[in-house]
Amino acid sequence: MDLSSAQYNLRNWYQKHYRPLPWRKTRNAYSIWLSEIILQQTRVNQGLPYYERFIENYPEVKDLAEAPQTEVLKLWEGLGYYSRARNMHAAAQYIVAEHNAKFPEQYEEIRQLKGVGDYTAGAIASFAYDLPYAVVDGNVQRVLSRLYAEYEAVNSGKGKRRFQALADEFLNREDPASHNQALMELGAIVCKPKNPDCSVCPLKDVCQARARGIQQELPVKQKKKYDRKRYLNYWFIQQQSNTWLQQRQEGIWKGLFQFPLYESGQELTNSEALQLLEGLGIQRSELEVRRCPLPLHKLSHQSLLITVWLLRLSPDATLIEGEAWKKVTVSQLEDFAFPRPLRKFLDENQLTLPLD
Incomplete structure (x- = not known):
């Protein structure tokens, strides 16, 4: 695969077709962090009004840190997975106390924030600071599984390591922010779980799953056994x-x-x-x-x-x-x-x- 050509086509497609979401119009790490926490386990159309309310009520990290937890939970009400809100509130207080209310700028420091994993830290580092970290969410896993015809289960430990390695390999290190956003957007609106629209995909000429006609078989997921x-x-x-x-x-x-x-x-x-x-x-x-x-x-x-x-x-x-x-x-x-x-x-x- 000609990586530079594929990266160029992906970035060019994104610039023409991306959804103008508010967190894509800023390099403010605090705003990007809020959006990433809200969008964990949440669809964009559901999370958008919550993002807007949080920005309106807490325009800066110190505003969030100073708010009572009961107030934060009330604003979060209906979004589910409430540990996200509690962790976000605790992280804001940590940023105020340990970073003088300035959002950390290095991946390792961002990763230390409560409720922030590898994906979220990489997203903030690349979107806010253009640091070369590849992000892997469900959309990215789906695109990469089809692009490379990879049958490793995306929700297994081995699969997660494999897809992170593929994302690192495919990353455009000269423009990681746009690349990561483009890959996520491609999975959200073109390379969908069912009936992907391969005819308009910027990676169709190099997609191994399309060449073999196995798009619907990928990605592979292990079935959950515990309920x-x-x-x-x-x-x-x-x-x-x-x-x-x-x-x-x-x-x-x-x-x-x-x-x-x-x-x-x-x-x-x-x-x-x-x-x-x-x-x-x-x-x-x-x-x-x-x-x-x-x-x-x-x-x-x-x-x-x-x-x-x-x-x-x-x-x-x-x-x-x-x-x-x-x-x-x-x-x-x-x-x-x-x-x-x-x-x-x-x-x-x-x-x-x-x-x-």
Whole structure:
């Protein structure tokens, strides 16, 4: 393969066809970092409004560092994978404390930031500072797997090393920023997972998969073998205008608020739920119950089967509050950051409105 010619064709294509996204119009490392963190596990059209809100609320890294974590999580609400927001907030505080609020300029220093891996560090280093680091995301893996007809599984340890080596080999070191962006963009809008548009691809003449007619076979992925099922039961207790929350102290939703949680080994029946509620001092005669199963919520290695139990207590009913429960009014629920399934449930059922 004539690398220089392929690099030239790729860069020329990108200059004509790239999407004018806001983080591509800047060399500001902070802005680029924000976009990269937001776009981890997130589609561009979903992440764009979050990026704009974060830039508007925290125009500089010190603004983000000084914000309360609860405020950052609230702004992140609905985007999922909340550890990204917590790590981003911690990294901003680290930059202020250790780098005098100046975003680090060397790959090794960027890589030390919490929540930043090899890909994100390489992206920031190349996009902001034109440093010669090849970035490998899912789009890049797909392009390279077809370009080189590489059958190594992209999600295996050996495959990740192989595709990083191919990306390093293919990198245009004279213009790494444009090259990396172009390769990612090619995978996003032309070399798509299904039905790639090979006729307009700038690399079609050197693509080994196209020459052999095996585009649809690549990339290869190992099938995931582990899928843990968890049964989450949330008690949404309403007594007049009040309800109760607790803040998660661990797990993927750490720092977010939720209704009091009971995790069971299997789906609860109404009778089993009522028995558990008696442990909170609630008498059946003082209670109205409605069971609300939510859609299956899939994570990378687990499936969450979520049920919200709507429990309306009579005004004179007693309740034994659990540890760290927080009593709030229903109308205040809009002010708290919830995991996405619970926020969607509240919005769809208009349960942040005052009770009758």
